[in-house]
Amino acid sequence: MSDFATSLAPDAAAAVQGWLASLKSERRMSAKTLEAYARDLGQFARFLADHLGTPPSNRDLALLTVSDFRAFMARRRMNGVESRTLARQLSSLRSFYRHAEKTGLFRNPALSALRAPKLPHAVPKPLSPDKAKELAKADTLAGDETPRWVLARDQAVLTLLYACGLRISEALSLTTAQVEQPTLTITGKGNKTRLVPLLPAARQAVALYRELCPFAMKPNEPMFRGQKGGPLNARNIQLLIARLRGALGLPDTATPHALRHSFATHLLANGADLRVIQELLGHASLSTTQVYTEVNRAHLLEQYRKAHPRA
Numbered sequence: 001m002s003d004f005a006t007s008l009a010p011d012a013a014a015a016v017q018g019w020l021a022s023l024k025s026e027r028r029m030s031a032k033t034l035e036a037y038a039r040d041l042g043q044f045a046r047f048l049a050d051h052l053g054t055p056p057s058n059r060d061l062a063l064l065t066v067s068d069f070r071a072f073m074a075r076r077r078m079n080g081v082e083s084r085t086l087a088r089q090l091s092s093l094r095s096f097y098r099h100a101e102k103t104g105l106f107r108n109p110a111l112s113a114l115r116a117p118k119l120p121h122a123v124p125k126p127l128s129p130d131k132a133k134e135l136a137k138a139d140t141l142a143g144d145e146t147p148r149w150v151l152a153r154d155q156a157v158l159t160l161l162y163a164c165g166l167r168i169s170e171a172l173s174l175t176t177a178q179v180e181q182p183t184l185t186i187t188g189k190g191n192k193t194r195l196v197p198l199l200p201a202a203r204q205a206v207a208l209y210r211e212l213c214p215f216a217m218k219p220n221e222p223m224f225r226g227q228k229g230g231p232l233n234a235r236n237i238q239l240l241i242a243r244l245r246g247a248l249g250l251p252d253t254a255t256p257h258a259l260r261h262s263f264a265t266h267l268l269a270n271g272a273d274l275r276v277i278q279e280l281l282g283h284a285s286l287s288t289t290q291v292y293t294e295v296n297r298a299h300l301l302e303q304y305r306k307a308h309p310r311a
Contacts (some may be wrong), residue, residue, distance in 0.1 A: 009058070012061055020038055032180060047072045061100070065263075073090070090214060126264075127250070135244055136155075152205070158259065159201055163263070167260060172224050178204050179203075183198060187280065234256075
């Protein structure tokens with residue numbers, strides 16, 4: 001809240017604080033989502049302080065025009081922000097203004113006149129089954145100087161990303177108590193809980209890591225550790241995959257999240273039901289999962305063009 005303390009008048013800063021508190025208590029948003037919303041409002045507040053020449057109050061927020069909001073979006077665009085981020089920031093502003101109107105602080109109809117930026121139609125870029133298996137083998141980069149437990153740790157993390165379709169944050173937050181169960185209970189985005197089977201390959205990789213890890217593990221603490229014993233940082237895995245990309249000649253789209261995309265795409269290609277995949281990924285809406293049908297369709301068309309004599 002330090003951004004608001006300096007960029008907003010006290011009453012507006014209190015309004016933002018009340019909005020964030022309601023998101024946490026009523027909508028039970030995760031800490032990371034709340035941080036993103038707070039960051040969006042902080043950037044808006046800093047822009048307004050510069051745009052208006054003074055930290056804006058609730059009255060100023062109520063009197064902003066469509067041109068003021070468009071000026072903020074244009075400034076963000078000039079700073080190199082992409083459409084997807086702009087759309088999220090506009091969604092954050094609308095959520096804040098709805099809260100302000102609902103609680104009787106102020107209202108501003110100008111915001112409803114703004115259109116969200118048109119988003120590019122993005123299709124996930126999974127790896128082939130062979131490439132996904134190669135990427136999930138951390139020992140490709142093994143050297144004499146790399147401790148065995150670190151290799152086992154990296155192998156376990158990458159296997160969980162591909163074999164269980166986990167997000168990197170979900171894999172790194174796993175505890176020993178969770179992996180001792182036949183099915184993982186994962187709390188993902190929006191505090192949505194889902195069940196994911198812990199396949200034998202993943203179970204074996206985790207067991208080897210736990211056997212070799214030199215640090216004591218409490219049941220409800222993050223299981224994956226850095227070399228000094230603290231929780232493993234996602235950046236370590238991102239850098240590892242960047243090195244693996246170079247060693248294996250993979251494209252830049254081969255990221256930790258590409259293993260999750262590969263998990264979903266390969267399940268669909270082998271006949272898994274779309275709603276089952278939705279549950280395994282933890283998607284709130286089936287439409288989010290349906291994007292993987294486009295990946296499958298694109299693959300079929302590519303094979304058709306390669307194989308058909310009249311293509």
